[in-house]
Structure formats: C-alpha cells, structure tokens
Amino acid sequence: MFTGETCLNRVKPDTREAKTKGESKRGNREVKTDCIFCQIVAGKVPSEIIYQDEAVIAFRDINPQAPTHLVIIPKRHIPSLAQLTEAESSLVGHMVSTANQLAKREGIAESGYRLVINCGKEGGQLVPHLHLHLLGGRKLSDKLD
Numbered sequence: 382m383f384t385g386e387t388c389l390n391r392v393k394p395d396t397r398e399a400k401t402k403g404e405s406k407r408g409n410r411e412v413k414t415d416c417i418f419c420q421i422v423a424g425k426v427p428s429e430i431i432y433q434d435e436a437v438i439a440f441r442d443i444n445p446q447a448p449t450h451l452v453i454i455p456k457r458h459i460p461s462l463a464q465l466t467e468a469e470s471s472l473v474g475h476m477v478s479t480a481n482q483l484a485k486r487e488g489i490a491e492s493g494y495r496l497v498i499n500c501g502k503e504g505g506q507l508v509p510h511l512h513l514h515l516l517g518g519r520k521l522s523d524k525l526d
C-alpha cells in the first residue's frame with residue numbers, strides 16, 4: 382500500500398454512496414452491474430488486485446502484453462476518457478500518479494515504462510470503463526537499440 386505518499390492523497394473519497402436494487406451509485410456515476418471492471422471493483426469477479434484506495438483500483442491484466450501489465454481504473458464507472466467531465470479530470474492525474482508509484486513497486490521505474498489509455502472503438506478500447514494501462518519489463522519500442 383502507498384498510504385501516506387502525497388500523490389495518492391489528492392483525490393478525496395466520495396462520501397455520496399447509496400445502494401439501490403442491483404446497482405449502486407458513487408457520486409453521480411452508476412456502478413454498472415454489466416461492466417466487467419465494475420464487477421472487479423465490487424469483488425464479484427476475481428482479479429489480482431495490487432493496489433486500491435478510495436478512488437482507484439489497480440490489478441494485473443488478464444492477458445498481459447508485457448512482463449508488467451497493470452490496469453488502473455477509477456472505482457466509479459466512467460465509460461471512457463471522452464466522457465470524463467472537467468470536474469473529474471483530477472482523477473486521471475491520480476491514476477497517473479498511482480501508475481508511477483506502482484512502476485516503482487514493480488521495479489520498472491528505472492528501465493522505463495509506457496502508460497496507455499485507449500479511448501473508443503477506433504482507439505482500441507475494448508472495456509467501456511476508463512482505464513490506464515501500465516506496461517513495462519521489456520523493450521516496448523523497436524526504435525531502441
């Protein structure tokens with residue numbers, strides 16, 4: 382856990398949480414019961430969770446494209462970067478800060494890593510819940526020696 386590290390304290394917990402039949406609300410965002418990442422957040426689909434705080438959760442990708450392949454997601458359901466409101470934009474900074482800390486923990490901070498957010502169909506987004514990929518542990522570009 383990174384509790385106590387400054388970059389992980391920027392996003393305040395959302396205190397407005399109410400449960401209704403089959404779904405719950407975090408702020409004005411629904412937790413979608415048909416969303417695989419919401420199901421991971423809810424603990425209904427197993428995953429290797431390696432970090433979580435009030436706002437985000439990070440787990441290992443089920444189909445890793447590199448020795449380290451983590452997915453960092455907001456706990457609340459935001460379909461994609463395109464649906465991010467200005468009020469929610471600090472969340473992306475928090476996701477990036479979390480990825481930077483996890484890169485250190487994974488031992489790839491020095492060698493280098495790649496952060497990717499796919500957005501929409503042609504952007505290669507398959508899971509419609511905003512997420513940040515953290516990839517590293519191998520050479521990710523052919524342009525390198």
Ligand code: 5GP
Binds near residue numbers: 442452506509
């Ligand atoms: P996208 O293409 O939407 O940017 O990436 C979605 C990622 O989520 C993919 O890399 C895929 O392997 C990963 N993924 C999809 N379903 C699951 C799951 O149930 N568990 C985990 N851990 N990863 C998943």
Ligand code: ZN
Binds near residue numbers: 413417418420509
């Ligand atoms: Zn979701």
